[in-house]
Amino acid sequence: MSLSQEQVKHVARLARIRLESEDAARMTVHLDAVLEYMTQLNELNTDDIDPTMHVIPLTMPLRDDQVRTSLPVEEALKNAPDRRDNMFGVPRIMDGGDR
């Protein structure tokens, strides 16, 4: 096995997804099989190949800087799980939590 459960837990922390131990074990098995399959790409020498970043050539489109109406605050906030006045509420960030 090339991928350890510790690595999967590390990746889950990076991705901000809480993984219970049994899920981490199951994910490790699945991801290891998939990554094992991916190793076949190493059969190809790609040293002189440019990566495809844009599949259809397109120059960066620019537009005039115009003043336009934007999404009303009311609309932007209507799906927020914790709305506070005209802001998105989040749990307290400083001092280790609590509101």
Next chain:
Amino acid sequence: MAIHEFGVRELADRIRAKELSAGEAVAAIFDRIDKTEPIIQAFLHLDPEYARRRAKVIDQLSAEELQHLPLAGVPIAVKDNMTTISMPTTAGSKILKGFMSPYNATVVDRLEAAGAIIVGKTNLDEFAMGSSTEHSAYHITRNPWDTNRVPGGSSGGSAAAVAARMVPAALGSDTGGSIRQPASYCGVTGLKPTYGRVSRYGLIAFASSLDQIGPLTRNVEDARLLYEVIAGHDPLDATSLPQTVESGRPSLPDWRDVRIGVPKEYDGEGIAPRVQARYHEVLALLQEQGAQLVELSLPHTRYAIATYYLVAPAEASSNLSRFDGVRYGFRAESNELLPMYERTRAEGFGSEVTRRILLGTHALSAGYYDAYYLKAQKVRTLIRRDFELAFGQVDVILAPTTPDIAFQFGEKSQDPLQMYLSDVYTVTANLAGIPGISTPAGLIGGVPVGIQWLGAALQETRLLEIAQAFEHLWPAQPWPSVGGDL
């Protein structure tokens, strides 16, 4: 013929001629949905009230005004990963349960401006990640031809709704085959346009360098009608192409003028013998008609799945980071920020989405980026070049859409790699950015199978003409008996 059996063109013609009202069309469609939806479960949301209101607006227009509406009064379903102001948009995920978008996707605005009536939002694998619609957080969707089988995915709800004749057309999205594969499994026509042809503004992003919206319909002409409405430049999508979209009457090709590429990599390892036999039957028929079959090689095809399943999850892991429980959607309670994020995402995402986010995060993480993501993007260049070379020799490439017919529920859902491998014939078009269309090629044991036509970038018009000519050679089968009306 009952109203629900009419296609897009047939309905729009009658409504424009005022032989049929949009109100009658909507009523007939909802009668049909009432009968079949309990069996098929193609929809996540239906809005008959909204559809009736829209129909009234259409029916108040003059005959002259209706002439300008290519989709006058045509009921259409939209995959639930495209935003709608009037209906919820969930992307099949618990994390977006009840989400009401403040704006319409450009495709939704364009459909409505063309006179179409959005009747509901169709089921999908969560965030369009899957090949069976079994990964929807809400419910499964059944294949109208055999309700023990999956409709394919991720646009399984759209394909099933069209096949069951609940709607004449639906929109899907295709990141690695999610329009073409369910079209094949459900016996309908599904078009993935060139990358950038159709605006993705309002499409909930899965893999931004691959995603493309397209139509699912019961014939090629209807696919073209929808394509012409939704394609074209949109300033709201920076990847949207500026090239004009051709429209007008198609001129069907003489097969003697068509050079068809037959790639050997799509005709061997991994294909079910019954599908291979049908593919050969189709090729023989085309040759009989005078088409020139050109054997060719797309040598990097065997690396396509590995490439796709690095690129797509990497981009998905980045795109899905926005679902953090702050601005919209579900939030798990916690009085600290980090645990709130981690619990929200653990409880809000299903296992397939989690798996792909982890895979993508790993592929992009320090120390692995070069070995995985960058490597895959380089192999992608090789896959793209294979097609560029091929389209120097042929007008179109013909391949199977899927290695086999629709599988049964649960058959592949326990083994992610097996599920991924079933996308082998469709992911290449997304990696190369080229258009592809799956059209029906009859039934195998009572279950449909499709074949796939691939064209050079921006050559949708030619591709659609060729596919339509094939439809004359191989007319679609009778439609599945569902809801007790056949």
